Amino acid sequence: NEEPPIFTYSQPGKIGVNLPDAGIASTPLPTELLRQDDLAGFPELTEPEVIRHFTRISQRNYSIDTGFYPLGSCTMKYNPKLHEEVARLPGFAAAHPLQDEELSQGALQLMYELQTYLGEISGFDAVSLQPAAGAQGELTGILVFRAYHLDRGDTDRTEVLVPDSAHGTNPATAAMAGLKVVELKSDARGNVDLDDLKAKLSPRTAGMMLTNPNTLGLFEEHIVEICRLVHEAGGLMYGDGANFNAILGIAKPGELGFDFMHYNLHKTFTTPHGGGGPGSGAVGCTAALAPYLPGPRVRQRADGKYEFFTPEKSIGRMKAFHGNFGMLVRAWAYIRSMGAAGLRAVSETAVLNANYVRVMLKDIYPQAVDRICMHETVLRGQIAGASKDVRTLDIAKRLIDYGFHPPTIYFPLIVPEALMIEPTETESKQTLDRFIATMRRIAGEAVETPEVLHAAPTRAPVRRLDEVRAARQPILRYDPIAIARLQSE
Amino acid sequence: NEEPPIFTYSQPGKIGVNLPDAGIASTPLPTELLRQDDLAGFPELTEPEVIRHFTRISQRNYSIDTGFYPLGSCTMKYNPKLHEEVARLPGFAAAHPLQDEELSQGALQLMYELQTYLGEISGFDAVSLQPAAGAQGELTGILVFRAYHLDRGDTDRTEVLVPDSAHGTNPATAAMAGLKVVELKSDARGNVDLDDLKAKLSPRTAGMMLTNPNTLGLFEEHIVEICRLVHEAGGLMYGDGANFNAILGIAKPGELGFDFMHYNLHKTFTTPHGGGGPGSGAVGCTAALAPYLPGPRVRQRADGKYEFFTPEKSIGRMKAFHGNFGMLVRAWAYIRSMGAAGLRAVSETAVLNANYVRVMLKDIYPQAVDRICMHETVLRGQIAGASKDVRTLDIAKRLIDYGFHPPTIYFPLIVPEALMIEPTETESKQTLDRFIATMRRIAGEAVETPEVLHAAPTRAPVRRLDEVRAARQPILRYDPIAIARLQSE
């Protein structure tokens, strides 16, 4: 069932698309500008071969459409099929981004409405849809913080506070914006340690980045106080929206005191993950920060028409054109399908499902912090009676054999042997019960037949990989000689 | 990796589609007309569950998009992806069959042009696109023969001659039209035995049904004489178009002497098989038979517009509306993509591929008739040195383990242990070579490890089935008690 690299099907002369002829007399090509290698190494294939290849390898993937992803912090929820149709309507999928606004009123209306909806759901005054992913939304926010402070002549604010439980994108973003990361400790209840926060706030504080609910799946109990403290120190509050799926209609970050946040439309608002992207990292903020947002944004004119505009103090554009528009269509459709009550039901059910899994497993897999959780729960892969060499990694790989995608593991970094489980609201109780039973069964195996866990997975397309070899002797493009050498080792 | 019946996911209250409300005040329902059982047994599911179920079970299918079908007489060639798009254009996919002709000019033009193209490719004067599948095309033809004879007062023509190598649909069709089947022998070269034909022609002969190339994959060497003999006896020649993929641009059945034929658009003209349908069994015939064709057909008016018409002596309609229109769009696209030279290249390559497989295997798998074949070749699963209990069925099932769909087996009935192999033109030499090597390897296994063949397949989603149990104690709809009983046996 292995499928060789597509290059192995290549034969001179084949082609997979029936293209038109130029249909006009040729002019001579500027020979000195031509490439010299005749596209060496580029394959030649027919359509049947290409389709069969990519169909066959697709079956070697796990996906939401084939199974359950209890993948903490990733919100791997169902991607509605209606959205795949509407995003492909020719008026969206075949519209040029630079065509006149007059000829783009449908797209602009959709963007305007989505800006409005996202602002309302999060309690923010202004939204920009341009960022292409969560990390780009973060960079947008930190650049906006920086611009805001500088604009006020506040030039010494060079530090960004980041809890030790944060996603790696948070510190990486601060660094990319040229700011210094100051790490904050978590307390025993999984909240930010307030004393540590107070100690680290200073006139150098540009702001703080906080995920709430945090990566322990816990709602930050002191959120209002944290925002107050940061604001009093002259800093701004950045909300990482990765876990926004927990609080739709439950709480509005803008009301809690955040100044800025990004939305992961590919998590909370059902746009597909696509095996790693495209995402969409739209951002929202307070009126005070709105002048710094990237452009173009969309506004409605007095005559009812829509137009692009760039805020007067904009940090500039984050990417070409207007954002991952195809993702915006899907998010619009989702919000309009669910409505206010539907969105609240989403979060309520996501939280219900997570707590159900939590209580059904915590006697065997110790809970990192013993509290009611939000949309996800962090357990520890430390099973009583199992030998020490059974690690969370083994549990994760064994789940594969039972048909489940593993949870997020070893994250957050502050929890040893972390198993971070986010069931989402689009899974049935039946599926959760199967997962719970499987987790309990694996715990039994960990005690009785640990070798089975070490050997896992055995029922996947491949077994555990030699990742060291991949990094030490990297083969990063098709190279038949290097591959032959690998195979002969 | 098994997937339970969809009914097992059902829970009261679930729904998988978000429907509108009626939006108006209700009127009372006529209670005496309501069903009494509240749709007992009907499942209740959400969209994610339905999608996951049907995605998962799809992966338990073999298909052209995942592998090679050397399936004689079935022409399992590649289905171009362009066709899937064009058939879904809203102007085709969302047009009502009874809307005014004035509002259907695009669809009518397409049908008119397809009629013309199919007539030209086959050498016939008139085409009807109505039949839904090859077998319905056959019934159409035999009813037309019957009507033609009766119309001429020729009331005693009640017999249809059918070679012993014919598809089962041929005799079944004749019977369905109320005619008697007279079977013809094949000769040693795989042709119709002319002496037998002469002996069986009579004033009772309504016509003869002939597949050419025939089901041995051989071009009928006496085709012109056969047509002459049948015509001299007052009969008509029916051409079964199942094997038309061999002779596009090679020969026209209408010129060879056939009076009528059906086209399997789902074989020759790339419309997908769909796991058993829909097909399209358009038919073509001579001018003499055209008045009897089913209606409506399409013609062009003097003003250039298109209209439906029903031939004056039509046998009537074969189905509601105008045929499997979605399939017609695909066939039109295929013919216009290929053009005359492309279609000839299709048949040339199909024949090339079949002969290549033939010569590479015939030393091990004896050829039924030692001739150059057309688009398919019939071999025998009788391997020298293998024990008698290794049968063609075992060879076929063992191919599954190597990732191939088995050839057609035990057909035609006149060849013992038949293996009927049709590679089609859309497979590469690489694939054919892999298939040939695998067939040779299996021949070796048949001699050395026959138990492996008897046990095959072992790498498929399921192994060989208890088909007797299925027929003796049929479970033909979801019945948890019957299934539990089956599983506990």
Place this chain on the structure above:
Amino acid sequence: MTHYIPITDADRQEMLQAIGVSDITDLFTDVPAAYRFPPLRLPPPLSEPEIMAELHRMSELNAHTRRYQVFLGAGAYNHFVPAAVDQILRRGEYYTAYTPYQPEISQGTLQAIFEYQSLICALTGMEIANASHYDGATALAEAAIMALNVVRNRRKIVVARSVNPQYRAVLRTYLQGLDVEIVGDETPGSGIAEALAQVDDQTALLIVQNPDFLGRLHNLRGLGAQVQARGALLAVHFDPIALGLFQTPAEAGADIATGEGQPLGLGLSFGGPYLGIFTTRQKYVHKIAGRIVGVTKDVDGRMAYVLTLRAREQDIRRERATSNICTNQGLMALASAVYMSLMGKRGMRKVAEITYQRAQYAARHIAELPGYRVLADRPFFREFVVQCPRPVAEINAALREQGIIGGYDLSADEPQLGNAMLLAVTEMNPPAEIDRLVQTLADL
């Protein structure tokens, strides 16, 4: 070589050499020289962008539901097709698969068809369903053939006039060689009662439709018993959407029930591919046409699906088969199974309710228009007859100017009704659209 043919020139040379011929034309010497390699006068080939552009152009010459508000039915209905249905249909594993004769590698198709059969049984109340016919009309014709095989020595079929006229035409086409008398539908305006009256001791089958061609709902309870008492069978042609609410063919005592599956998520597609639903009683399972999927086990004891009772079929039994049907509408059966699974009990009921309610609403408002009369002697489901002050063709032409596709013109089928059209309303006609239809009629 084209983009669909992976044999290169070099391959061809190698293969010809292996075969032992020097040129590709040497493979065709069995074709009489005089007929070999005829020219094909076809238009020059088009590239992919050209095909797409040309077919887009042609497709837009047609009216369609994204451009027009459609009130036309008469056997094909504009019901909602959830996007999830097409998502499944586009999977190559389904649509490029062959008929599941090799069950070990066809469990996907087989399980889907088994579930289709099961869903259809639940929907209709009937005991067994086959894997499909070409469409509702041919399913009905095959019902007649089956009845002739079940009820031996009777050669009369009675069919009510209120059965879709296209279906009655197909019935007559199918049976024309079988020495059968088809009666019951002679009198304009007649219906089930008149047909029942013609069921006698020579009758093999009575065929009725419910809701009938004019959209009317009938209470058929007891009809099966009446027909069976005369030694005949009863076939009921049903509408699968109506069954979300209304009487099943099983409740009518039907021996055979057929339906057109198009409303179950298939779209209009200018008339096809559609889906012929065929159901009957368990005791007739060996008499039915077409494929049937059953459950069994493999040698390891795993539950598995397989085509079964195949001795009825043409490839096994040849001229003694129950039908010549081979290729059916398998992919459409799959589509309808996805549709029914998505809708479920609540969805099927809800679609039926919306359809019913909106049809009543439309009829009520049209009936109030001067010059228009709605025939409402009986309850109706989705369609109803409107008698108009002017010829239907004129009215439809005027509606067309407003982007509305009006009803089916009944003047050829039921001339006694005068200027009558059959209007269809579904969940795809929102109240505002119905109001607009009414207003447009009022303004004519």
Place this chain on the structure above:
Amino acid sequence: MTHYIPITDADRQEMLQAIGVSDITDLFTDVPAAYRFPPLRLPPPLSEPEIMAELHRMSELNAHTRRYQVFLGAGAYNHFVPAAVDQILRRGEYYTAYTPYQPEISQGTLQAIFEYQSLICALTGMEIANASHYDGATALAEAAIMALNVVRNRRKIVVARSVNPQYRAVLRTYLQGLDVEIVGDETPGSGIAEALAQVDDQTALLIVQNPDFLGRLHNLRGLGAQVQARGALLAVHFDPIALGLFQTPAEAGADIATGEGQPLGLGLSFGGPYLGIFTTRQKYVHKIAGRIVGVTKDVDGRMAYVLTLRAREQDIRRERATSNICTNQGLMALASAVYMSLMGKRGMRKVAEITYQRAQYAARHIAELPGYRVLADRPFFREFVVQCPRPVAEINAALREQGIIGGYDLSADEPQLGNAMLLAVTEMNPPAEIDRLVQTLADL
């Protein structure tokens, strides 16, 4: 419960009981009461048919390539998208999969990305490619950040004015916190030579585009050596379609080459999702941003694919990562891999040739029109500058009336060119369409 949420009321009760709370709201007591359960003022929810109808209506308010003849480019191009690309994109196994962090069950995505990387290397001649950036602009900005990390202690980036102005804007956004000087693009009308002249011993990177923003092709052979001699790196932003025919960034001696992958089968989609292509030399592999797939073996010795060199990435290295990028444009990389595989060597060359030839044809004929002037001081690939007798906005408005979307108005970016537009021609503009554009301009 909705059609996307499979938890029933009964389930909820059972689960709440298991959790030990009596009501769902009890799960949210950590949320300060004053902020808990705020109302969301959103429009009432729409059903699926309503969503479809409303979005169809809105989409048709936009011009699109099925309705308009498009001669607009400037960074987004109307190239043909083979249907086979979307067939693969619609597979749930790809588009509903997560990032392939669990390689055992992500071999589909991993192999596809590995093949994408390999195809991009073959196309560009560069040694390594990563798994994608958000778009061409951000790929270019990440190139600058990488150069600053490779060439230590230099804080100047030189960018030619002839680089897409949106890309230059993004570059400045990305680098605004990094204490970097960005120069080279100050002078209207300037280009590569002027930028090169500014490369000095404080310069980390020179950025050029070929074909440049105005469509002109440049011979960059030797440029890399010149830049590297000054201790800096060279980044070339390329057009992937032009590479079917024209000089590769490797031939220019580029250290980094970036491209916008949109023309590789992605469609226009009103500006996104597109695909940022990023390539560099093998020796910089530990410096690059983003994901990379490599080949290795599993414990049974089977060849397998895996994300590798992950110590560069944010989830491992946090604030010391090469970039904060996490989610990329993986599905678009897959789409372009399918596109490139379909096109192959012949197809890539052919699209480039048609595009080139038709652009020359269009330019030649427009140049003949009175009042129009085509800037053709250099060879151009797909786009060219037309100086018009009237403001571009007026001309485009007139073209729009004829169903034509005209060129990009250069007046804001390069005012010294006067009434100038940038016209783009591809294989999707047949000669007849070009003739119609020319005729329409002539008739204005």
